[in-house]
Amino acid sequence: MHASQTSKQLPVFDLSKPISQSSLSLACKEWGFFHIINHGISQELYRKLRSLSCQLFSLPYDLKLKAGPTSSTKTYTPRFIASPFFESLRVSGPDFYASAQSSAEALFNQPNTELSEAVREYGDKMRILSKKITQILLMCLGKDFDTRFKSEFSNCEGYLRINNYSLPEKVGKGKDVEGLGMHTDMSCLTIVYQDDIGGLQVRSKDGKWLNIDPFEGSLVVNIGDLLHAWSNGKIRSSEHRVILKECRNQNRNRVSLAFFWCFEDNKVISAPDEVVGDELKLYKPFLCCEYLKFRENSERGKFEKVGFTVKDFAGI
Ligand SMILES: O=C(O)CCC(=O)C(=O)O
Numbered sequence: 001m002h003a004s005q006t007s008k009q010l011p012v013f014d015l016s017k018p019i020s021q022s023s024l025s026l027a028c029k030e031w032g033f034f035h036i037i038n039h040g041i042s043q044e045l046y047r048k049l050r051s052l053s054c055q056l057f058s059l060p061y062d063l064k065l066k067a068g069p070t071s072s073t074k075t076y077t078p079r080f081i082a083s084p085f086f087e088s089l090r091v092s093g094p095d096f097y098a099s100a101q102s103s104a105e106a107l108f109n110q111p112n113t114e115l116s117e118a119v120r121e122y123g124d125k126m127r128i129l130s131k132k133i134t135q136i137l138l139m140c141l142g143k144d145f146d147t148r149f150k151s152e153f154s155n156c157e158g159y160l161r162i163n164n165y166s167l168p169e170k171v172g173k174g175k176d177v178e179g180l181g182m183h184t185d186m187s188c189l190t191i192v193y194q195d196d197i198g199g200l201q202v203r204s205k206d207g208k209w210l211n212i213d214p215f216e217g218s219l220v221v222n223i224g225d226l227l228h229a230w231s232n233g234k235i236r237s238s239e240h241r242v243i244l245k246e247c248r249n250q251n252r253n254r255v256s257l258a259f260f261w262c263f264e265d266n267k268v269i270s271a272p273d274e275v276v277g278d279e280l281k282l283y284k285p286f287l288c289c290e291y292l293k294f295r296e297n298s299e300r301g302k303f304e305k306v307g308f309t310v311k312d313f314a315g316i
């Protein structure tokens, strides 16, 4: 193991049981990352989505560009933008089915009902899960905050990014390869399904990388910049990345499903006084879409080295 890495494990929360608010608050303060189990998303649905999206990712490059950055749908991100190993397809809510169908039509020249149905099922389940987790997080932030501030989150919506990582054949001993460079998420919260290959890492407060090892039945939840700012920094939006290990089997790839739960574009994000309490306000109020624009512009051409966060944008 690399010297700057640690093998400590992130806390695991069982959603079928009452959650210890103090443990969750601690996890959010310390890591901004935790595992959940008994979340109601079946392994089967993941497998189905994985195999259907692999069909899509195995299309010829020219065809995939029909949904690429210069196409009208712009849902496909080819390799060599985030990293040489990373490509992804984005599907947006609220109508996940329609969004998947429009990408499928661009890519296959015909609808793909099986894929669109699976995406709809996954997206709809993630929406329910995101609402539930948001509610639990609000309860951790203060007494009755889940009811008092529910309306602030009532227009949240999600999008799903299906990420496909090819594994490097030769890396060199002891060397790591970044599949996705260090970044924070531009969401309220993100729910990640990673496969058994692993490689997701979170950066601790003192700059060490912690491996987030996958285990059967678990999903990873992390806090994004929007909720971090809304909570006046009370919960962490941590830097994370994906590291790939050498793999001789070229048929093996790593697939992750990242679901981003976000405020609506025209939401003004400002930490409520009750949340700020006696502390200093850390962020100026800002418009959600303005922050997303700031990040997109900063990322252009250097997606793999994102150094820009909400602190750079709205920090006081
Ligand atoms: O692939 C993963 O495990 C995480 C992906 C991620 O961090 C992202 O898509 O923002």
Ligand SMILES: [Fe+2]
Pocket (backbone or CB within 6 Å): 183, 184, 185, 190, 240
């Ligand atoms: Fe991320």
